[in-house]
Amino acid sequence: xxxxxxxxxxxxxxxxxxxxxxxxxxxxxxxxxxxxxxxxxxxxxxxxxxxxxxxxxxxxxxxxxxxxxxxxxxxxxxxxxxxxxxxxxxxxxxxxxxxxxxxxxxxxxxxxxxxxxxxxxxxxxxxxxxxxxxxxxxxxxxxxxxxxxxxxxxxxxxxxxxxxxxxxxxxxxxxxxxxxxxxxxxxxxxxxxxxxxxxxxxxxxxxxxxxxxxxxxxxxxxxxxxxxxxxxxxxxxxxxxxxxxxxxxxxxxxxxxxxxxxxxxxxxxxxxxxxxxxxxxxxxxxxxxxxxxxxxxxxxxxx
Amino acid sequence: xxxxxxxxxxxxxxxxxxxxxxxxxxxxxxxxxxxxxxxxxxxxxxxxxxxxxxxxxxxxxxxxxxxxxxxxxxxxxxxxxxxxxxxxxxxxxxxxxxxxxxxxxxxxxxxxxxxxxxxxxxxxxxxxxxxxxxxxxxxxxxxxxxxxxxxxxxxxxxxxxxxxxxxxxxxxxxxxxxxxxxxxxxxxxxxxxxxxxxxxxxxxxxxxxxxxxxxxxxxxxxxxxxxxxxxxxxxxxxxxxxxxxxxxxxxxxxxxxxxxxxxxxxxxxxxxxxxxxxxxxxxxxxxxxxxxxxxxxxxxxxxxxxxxxxxxxxxxxxxxxxxxxxxxxxxxxxxxxxxxxxxxxxxxxxxxxxxxxxxx
Numbered sequence: 288x289x290x291x292x293x294x295x296x297x298x299x300x301x302x303x304x305x306x307x308x309x310x311x312x313x314x315x316x317x318x319x320x321x322x323x324x325x326x327x328x329x330x331x332x333x334x335x336x337x338x339x340x341x342x343x344x345x346x347x348x349x350x351x352x353x354x355x356x357x358x359x360x361x362x363x364x365x366x367x368x369x370x371x372x373x374x375x376x377x378x379x380x381x382x383x384x385x386x387x388x389x390x391x392x393x394x395x396x397x398x399x400x401x402x403x404x405x406x407x408x409x410x411x412x413x414x415x416x417x418x419x420x421x422x423x424x425x426x427x428x429x430x431x432x433x434x435x436x437x438x439x440x441x442x443x444x445x446x447x448x449x450x451x452x453x454x455x456x457x458x459x460x461x462x463x464x465x466x467x468x469x470x471x472x473x474x475x476x477x478x479x480x481x482x483x484x485x486x487x488x489x490x491x492x493x494x495x496x497x498x499x500x501x502x503x504x505x506x507x508x509x510x511x512x513x514x515x516x517x518x519x520x521x522x523x524x525x526x527x528x529x530x531x532x533x534x535x536x537x538x539x540x541x542x543x544x545x546x547x548x549x550x551x552x553x554x555x556x557x558x559x560x561x562x563x564x565x566x567x568x569x570x571x572x573x574x575x576x577x578x579x580x581x582x583x584x585x586x587x588x589x590x
Numbered sequence: 591x592x593x594x595x596x597x598x599x600x601x602x603x604x605x606x607x608x609x610x611x612x613x614x615x616x617x618x619x620x621x622x623x624x625x626x627x628x629x630x631x632x633x634x635x636x637x638x639x640x641x642x643x644x645x646x647x648x649x650x651x652x653x654x655x656x657x658x659x660x661x662x663x664x665x666x667x668x669x670x671x672x673x674x675x676x677x678x679x680x681x682x683x684x685x686x687x688x689x690x691x692x693x694x695x696x697x698x699x700x701x702x703x704x705x706x707x708x709x710x711x712x713x714x715x716x717x718x719x720x721x722x723x724x725x726x727x728x729x730x731x732x733x734x735x736x737x738x739x740x741x742x743x744x745x746x747x748x749x750x751x752x753x754x755x756x757x758x759x760x761x762x763x764x765x766x767x768x769x770x771x772x773x774x775x776x777x778x779x780x781x782x783x784x785x786x787x788x789x790x791x792x793x794x795x796x797x798x799x800x801x802x803x804x805x806x807x808x809x810x811x812x813x814x815x816x817x818x819x820x821x822x823x824x825x826x827x828x829x830x831x832x833x834x835x836x837x838x839x840x841x842x843x844x845x846x847x848x849x850x851x852x853x854x855x856x857x858x859x860x861x862x863x864x865x866x867x868x869x870x871x872x873x874x875x876x877x878x879x880x881x882x883x884x885x886x887x888x889x890x891x892x893x894x895x896x897x898x899x900x901x902x903x904x905x906x907x908x909x910x911x912x913x914x915x916x917x918x919x920x921x922x923x924x925x926x927x928x929x930x931x932x933x934x935x936x937x938x939x940x941x942x943x944x945x946x947x948x949x950x
Contacts, residue, residue: 323740327924363928367928367931367932371931371932371935371939372935373931373932373934373935374931376679376740377882377927377931378928378931380681380878380882380927381879381882381924381927381928381931382924382928384875384878384879384920384923384924384927385921385924385925385927385928386924387920387924388917388918388919388920388921388922388923388924389921389924391915391917391920392915392917392918392920392921395915395917501917505748506744506745506748509741509744509745509748512741513741513745516738516741550756552752552753552755552756552759553752553756555752556748556749556752556753559745559746559748559749560745560749562741562745563727563731563737563742563745563746566731566735566737566738566741566742567731567735567737568735570731570735570736570737570738571734571735571736571737573736576736
């Protein structure tokens with residue numbers, strides 16, 4: 288029982304790095320661009336957010352700086368992949384390695400240092416419910432993250448901008464024929480993805496585990512990329528997938544809290560194992576992928 | 591795209607001369623960018639440049655260390671390039687390398703007193719098998735389940751790192767090792783023979799160079815190399831011609847895993863001499879950079895592995911002499927590939943003047 292309420296209370300916060308990064312990548316992929324550099328953008332956002340917060344800039348400035356850092360790195364990606372039409376996979380990997388290197392370089396002198404996290408907000412009535420009460424004791428970013436999920440769903444589904452983004456990803460030639468600036472829209476979508484990855488990194492480094500350690504993103508950017516595939520490019524499913532991974536990544540702590548003696552390396556591998564299993568299950572359904580997939584994903588577009 | 595009054599137009603064929611000029615231009619550009627970064631960090635750029643890029647090649651003792659570093663990079667990158675050329679993107683060489691190291695270590699860990707000339711060759715062979723086994727999951731997932739090998743290979747690497755941790759804090763920990771997470775120190779017959787006396791360079795360098803020749807022969811002269819490339823670039827055309835895409839995927843991943851596994855085995859049986867955490871130091875990721883930087887060509891990869899090895903040794907020098915954090919090497923590697931990918935567009939495109947600002 289301790290394990291269950293512990294996981295229920297913690298899974299939303301644990302889900303945030305996955306959720307924010309995956310939402311950004313979803314928008315980029317919807318416009319037809321595959322950005323494999325997410326892990327590096329999260330790492331750069333994490334160090335930027337941590338350094339700003341550590342030097343007394345406050346969490347708001349930390350998140351802002353992290354978002355800008357992620358967006359700046361994604362601008363380099365966009366210029367290479369969209370303007371120069373370089374191989375998107377290679378550019379994504381290169382930018383990812385660069386981001387992780389910059390993160391390690393800038394974070395060198397902050398190793399093992401800590402910042403204060405964000406306070407958990409206590410809601411009347413809801414937070415006092417038995418077992419599930421913990422779900423309603425969250426920091427402000429969790430609530431903002433959920434609002435962002437709803438907003439991104441609404442923009443993609445209900446607005447003209449969303450329609451244009453989806454059209455650009457589905458059939459860029461037709462979108463251009465209709466007069467839409469395909470490359471400019473893809474730039475915007477990629478930089479939004481970089482911004483969200485930066486924010487996700489800042490959440491990981493200054494709120495979820497407010498302690499600097501090199502390599503702290505630990506594959507969460509890659510899991511976010513996998514999440515977009517699991518969710519078959521749908522916002523609602525990204526949300527639930529992120530929570531699932533939040534819960535899985537808590538299993539290690541929950542097992543310790545509940546006194547269950549399971550191998551800690553096995554538990555640490557659990558998110559990666561679950562990723563492989565779910566990726567196999569979803570990808571083998573070719574019809575599902577074809578129906579919801581993005582037709583021009585990863586293909587360069589130009590005159 | 592437009593640049594001032596110019597725009598880029600695709601060339602009918604890639605320019606041969608620029609294919610050589612582009613990597614050199616990329617190197618010069620990234621040197622300039624990184625030196626600017628060191629200046630911003632308050633370091634003396636001349637001292638760092640000297641320590642990083644000149645010192646490693648000025649004495650035989652430091653150049654032999656470069657050759658030692660070059661060995662795993664060359665082995666792994668040649669294997670990865672076979673897949674990359676066939677559009678099979680195995681980014682999990684790090685995990686396959688770790689498995690190779692683990693499998694090779696099994697012999698000296700279980701039989702610490704082992705002797706015999708058969709020991710090190712068996713360890714190398716076991717390492718290759720370990721790397722291959724770790725590549726089977728992504729191959730099945732891609733061929734049978736249509737899952738992206740990019741994500742699966744990466745996840746397998748993260749799992750491999752945990753497996754290594756598990757062995758080193760648990761069953762394979764040296765009982766006399768003061769509780770450090772490392773295995774027993776391997777006996778002499780479980781280490782690779784040296785190639786040049788007085789240095790740490792071992793037979794693995796010879797293996798890597800022979801492997802490079804095999805790779806060159808494979809793409810240049812063999813029908814199978816051709817089938818692999820067609821299978822990756824145009825799966826439908828390959829299907830009509832009777833070449834199987836599944837086979838291209840299996841071959842690419844198994845060969846990539848084999849090469850990375852060999853490199854892992856050579857690392858524990860070579861300079862390290864025991865199984866420890868530090869063997870997972872990112873060769874598998876750097877080899878991705880080496881492969882692309884070498885233009886995915888076996889000859890280019892020999893040069894790019896040498897360059898990245900110089901950067902590794904130079905980075906160590908710069909850490910000691912100029913106080914530069916070792917992470918600067920990762921930044922340099924990343925920026926080098928970014929610059930290279932920008933530079934090779936000049937191979938594929940040329941600038942033409944935009945007529946009167948009108949766009950077709």
